[in-house]
Amino acid sequence: MSAYSNFSPALNKALNHALAYLESLDTDSVCATASLDELRGRLNRSLDEHGVPSEQVIDELVGDVEGGLLGSAGGRFFAWVMGGSLPASLAADWLVSTWDQNAAIYASSPAEAVIEEIVGNWLKELLRLPQSASFALTTGCQMAHLTCLSAARNSVLARHGWDVEAQGLVQGPPIRVLSGQRHASIDRTLRFLGLGSGCITDIPSMDEDGSLGPESLEAVLRAFSGQPIILLLSAGDINTGAYHNFRDLIPIAHAFGAWVHVDGAFGLWANASEKLRHLLDGVEEADSWATDGHKWLNVPYDCGYAFVADPRPHQAAMSVRASYIARSEVARDPFDWNLEWSRRGRGVATYAALRELGRKGISDLVERCSRHAHSLVTRIGALKGAEIMRESEINQGLVRFRSPDPGATETDHDAFTDRVIDEVVRTGRAFFGGTTWNGKRCMRISVCNWKTNDADVDVALGAVEEALGSLAGVSETMGESMR
Ligand SMILES: *Cc1c(COP(=O)(O)O)cnc(C)c1O
DSSP states (O other): OOHHHHHHHHHHHHHHHHHHHHHHTTTSOSSOOSOHHHHHHHHOOOOOSSOOOHHHHHHHHHHHTTTOSOSTTSTTBOSTTOOOOOHHHHHHHHHHHHHTOOTTSGGGOHHHHHHHHHHHHHHHHHTTOOTTOEEEEESSHHHHHHHHHHHHHHHHHHTTTOOHHHHOSTTSOOOEEEESSOOHHHHHHHHHTTSOGGGEEEOOOSSTTOOOOHHHHHHHHHHTTTSOEEEEEEBSOTTTOOBOOHHHHHHHHHHTTOEEEEEOTTGGGGGGOTTTGGGGTTGGGSSEEEEESSSTTOOOSSOEEEEESSHHHHHHHHOOOOTTSOOOSSSOOGGGTOSOSSOOOTHHHHHHHHHHHHHHHHHHHHHHHHHHHHHHHHHHHTSTTEEEEEEOSSSEEEEEEOOOSTTOOHHHHHHHHHHHHHHHHHHTSOBOEEEEETTEEEEEEEOOOTTOOHHHHHHHHHHHHHHHHHHHHHHHHHHHHHO
16 A cells, blocks of 8 residues: 555645635634533543544544634634634645654754754844854744743753753752742743752842842842842743843843843743834843743744854753764754654754745735734723723734622622623623733733734624624613612
């Protein structure tokens, strides 16, 4: 039997199912409609002794997950920070699985190693990071943090005469990590690194947006002066989209010998836009940067990027030698920069996305999502009973809904906000998530998908308006019947 006849039934099935799924995203429910019991009931088929034909596996798989997928690949999904997949990027990702290479080293996949080399250079250029920086293609920003902060740990300890790769952490000089508002993945990274979340000292912020002032940073740096220090800065807060002031803060940290790491999971992409790049002024002076491909670049899951200004501690933290591994003298071995041993050719989907969009396309994507987010925040915020909590220049924003009940308290508004979110999600017309920001429940608005257009924004606005109207109506009649 030829390979074609072995593979074509299942692959043709997959292609047809994929196209039907992509088509359905514009009209189908964005929320899951199948219950946990239904999904378990359908998917927990008996594991047969002899297996089933490949095309049957695919058909049944697609049937069984029906109603159990969110429409996050489509244009009406605004919860969390999730992108979709660009066509070339999705197709390239299929080919990566088809080629099934181990992209650990040049010797195990020459083409994929070269693609990563090129992708790293393109990304540095687009994100306006130093061309001399080293990089790694990771599974996401969490793992990019782990990569970058492994390098940071190596470097700040080396400056204190301590070789963490050989000596470990026990009895080494304690590292102090200074941070303002941050994503929880950072705390988790510090646990993975053996530093523990207890190594963090919070720098007092100047305002609700978590801005850090040079004076408060300097005061904290002074308090730990003489110790190995890592400073964490944020490029795009998960709730507000706020940025730290890199131009002012980074030189101060460097004057105290601190390593500066930037979490730019989505916010670093503002550097691809001439209009928005002022938000990142001075960010190129940092020591490491972490960002994502599966969020704003719209590469399929999972894909993140780590960049380190000085390649030496990065390589020292990651590289290993084993007698059976053939090392290249001339090409880049991904293995020297990554956490994984065996790994997929993670650069290929990014390569395809960057080529499909081009510089202008990426800039347009970033500006378009930001414009849609702004439009959602201001138009929802203008509805009766709604208020704008945070508008940003980028793709994030916060709104809150006020309970119409006379004498309603902030706690009632919190509960009402959650009810509005639940009601919108229940309609399946748009998907938003909730968050607690400065002690108040809010609805988060995040626009990351290349597909989101004006019509999607209108549908989402309509869904929120109706949910708000019907819930406000319910509370009014409840109020009347109680009187
Ligand atoms: C999503 C996110 C992360 C974690 O990234 P993953 O790709 O999910 O690992 C870290 N920081 C910020 C600001 C994020 O938005």
